[in-house]
Amino acid sequence: MMSCFLVMVLMLVSVAFFIVTERKGLGMLQLRQGPNKASFKGALQAIADGVKLFKKEFSFPFSVSKNMYLLGPFLCFFCAYSLWLLFPSYWHSLSFEGGLLFFLCVSCFSVYGVFLVGWVCDSRYAFLGAMRAVAQSVSYEVFLSTSLFCPLLLVGSFDLVSIREFSFSNMLVGLEVLLLWLIAVLAETNRAPFDFVEGESELVAGYNVEYGGVGFALIALAEYSNIMFMSLLVGLLFFSEGMQLKIFGDIIIMFWMVFFSYFMVWVRGVVPRFRYDLLMNLCWVVLLPFSLCIFSFMMGFSL
Template identity: 40%
Template sequence: MFILSSILLLLFVLVSVGFFTLLERKVLSYMQIRKGPNKVGFVGLLQPFSDGMKLFLKEQVYPLNSNFLIYYLCPIIMLIQSLFIWCLFPFYFNCVSYSFGLLFFLCCSSLSIYPTIMCGWSSNSVYSMLGMVRMVSQVISYEVSLSIILLCFFMLVNSYNLMNFYSFEYWSWFIFISFPLFFCWFSCALAETNRTPFDFSEGESELVSGFNIEYGSGGFSYLFISEYSSIIFICMLTTLIFLGGDFYSFFFYMKMIILCFVFIWLRCTFPRFRFDKLMYLAWKCYLPMSLGYLIFFFLIKLLVFYHFFLLSY
């Protein structure tokens, strides 16, 4: 039953990635006052399936000067890494409850850098190499602030387990006690998932397609699925921490969909950031604020502990 529930979870994630791409194309078309996919099936509902068939049935080509084995393996490794992190999805029936879920998330999200390095290096292209270098520096920079922000809330919950956020849903949403920190988290999540306005690894205007420029057909689709599954997982984690962790209710998934819509909305609205401004934002703005909140939450925790210690005597 455990294996069956895990397979079902992965299948639902893959289907949700397909329909998330349909949602993105629909929202982009409405915001740009044009028609989106509407030919394949009723209002374009079969478009994700036709896109998947088209990508996986295309001929696979590869650069002659590439490192052939690593070039083929790294999209599969990136897909496995992005799907592996969904083991943290918090539900009771037939799934593992990780006592150190935070550490597992940080380890898995850190591993996403290595397939990107392999993609950029093995393609033997200047554009892919530049996109890889920019992505690595961006992800490493923003992962520091992301980890500290996560540590703040796990320290308040007094556990590293994601399931414990469920008990806090009934009396508080953490967005109300840390509203500025929510925007820092959301910006770091955009940079971590390489979304606009922080999509420097796929800078179309200067790098054509960035680190994945040499990939087509199946390899490109694996990279595409891994990126979008990471976006959906980040939206799930944001909803769980900031917007109430009642993951048994319908409203939990509605809040997830709204956050996915905001990711698309930002893509329509903001132009790409300048790279030096991106680094300035990470090290000079988000890192001091997240450290300040960490010290603040630690002092609150210390005062509460001291108060209960005095009451016990």
């Protein structure tokens, strides 16, 4: 359990600095200055933001249940960081035989946290953002699961440790599955061009508009933790070659996690936001039939 606790603490610190890295990266892509006041070139901006948010007064909107108001951000945070129990480190102390099934259950359950955040604060704008999150989740979760099972047909296990020890790159036979999975990851983490949950022009920052201070910090940490974990899964599922090595395998895992996290920052900086109805049409009419066809082909290939 000590190794799992250490992974969670390290990821908590990494997520805080990844938020600053995204702000700096977007500044470079948009030819402007990012955060550069706290320490040298904004190196300690994450600490400054954390101190500011946790010292800020935590106010409650009128006519809300305080317990339910606090439960929403905590539920999002708990779901996001419980996924790091699956981290397949060389020093892991826990091994889930159904690790990816646990991931699917937690990722589906986390939608309740988002809906609770938007519903309990008694704001029409936040409630609209929460309803968009639920509808978006229903649309992409189906083909996300189908895309996830395609590489698992070759590996033959739901355990991330077994996937790490699989000495073959699934990307070589499943490039289409990789592209589908990247689209699903962007939608799962509410990233551009599928960031309709946080569309500022029409939703005033979305479902978390009524939260500030600690509540906003927990929601932000949960969102960016999901980004890093989904990036970790991309590397494990499609680039497992070389990860069966001991300490060097851990370095490869971290490299792919950082690489695809930066890839999401790049996508946000260069790709415009789609219309909401285009996402619904893309998921149900295009991606779901395409993923089912690939899944059927991969079943025959694995046999």
